[in-house]
Amino acid sequence: xxxxxxxxxxxxxxxxxxxxxxxxxxxxxxxxxxxxxxxxxxxxxxxxxxxxxxxxxxxxxxxxxxxxxxxxxxxxxxxxxxxxxxxxxxxxxxxxxxxxxxxxxxxxxxxxxxxxxxxxx
Amino acid sequence: xxxxxxxxxxxxxxxxxxxxxxxxxxxxxxxxxxxxxxxxxxxxxxxxxxxxxxxxxxxxxxxxxxxxxxxxxxxxxxxxxxxxxxxxxxxxxxxxxxxxxxxxxxxx
Numbered sequence: 001x002x003x004x005x006x007x008x009x010x011x012x013x014x015x016x017x018x019x020x021x022x023x024x025x026x027x028x029x030x031x032x033x034x035x036x037x038x039x040x041x042x043x044x045x046x047x048x049x050x051x052x053x054x055x056x057x058x059x060x061x062x063x064x065x066x067x068x069x070x071x072x073x074x075x076x077x078x079x080x081x082x083x084x085x086x087x088x089x090x091x092x093x094x095x096x097x098x099x100x101x102x103x104x105x106x107x108x109x110x111x112x113x114x115x116x117x118x119x120x121x
Numbered sequence: 122x123x124x125x126x127x128x129x130x131x132x133x134x135x136x137x138x139x140x141x142x143x144x145x146x147x148x149x150x151x152x153x154x155x156x157x158x159x160x161x162x163x164x165x166x167x168x169x170x171x172x173x174x175x176x177x178x179x180x181x182x183x184x185x186x187x188x189x190x191x192x193x194x195x196x197x198x199x200x201x202x203x204x205x206x207x208x209x210x211x212x213x214x215x216x217x218x219x220x221x222x223x224x225x226x227x228x229x
Contacts, residue, residue: 044223045208050216059216105171106215111164
């Protein structure tokens, strides 16, 4: 059974840092690209970042570029998001999501349960 | 960036109703569109991909159609467990995807 479990969320002051983790199991983690998607309280979904299976290709949303860093450790079946210079508008539930593929069609087929990040003084 | 506009943003319906949600893209995205269902406090669940292909395990009362810039998600007969928020997602510019603003389906 595919499982994605996020951790590392919490309360942080503006300007602070936090590192999120996503532990993957039930599939060959090293074969899949991964994403972070966030959802501010009462708001919609916002894609944050993407990392390819080998970490060779990385993308960020403009809203986090230069402040967030995505990484992965395929030996530990883990995905990470280092968040620096946090702002109040970064407050959200952060989900990791797998980029699956069916007959060449990409889809976000599995999601974790999310971890809440609150940026407040 | 490709923008997705969902309508309506909120709808009230009864069990058994036929429900249609529309997603419009700011530019053509072929059939690179997915639909998700999200219940409060839960992660989004993939319902449909490639605009009209039902994800495994999703009930057949859900269907999707469209291509280019206009897409629809239809629930043929609304069930109690379908009251949720629905999001469209474009993957034409994958991996830099975007989501629609969401449509909340509530009980009338």
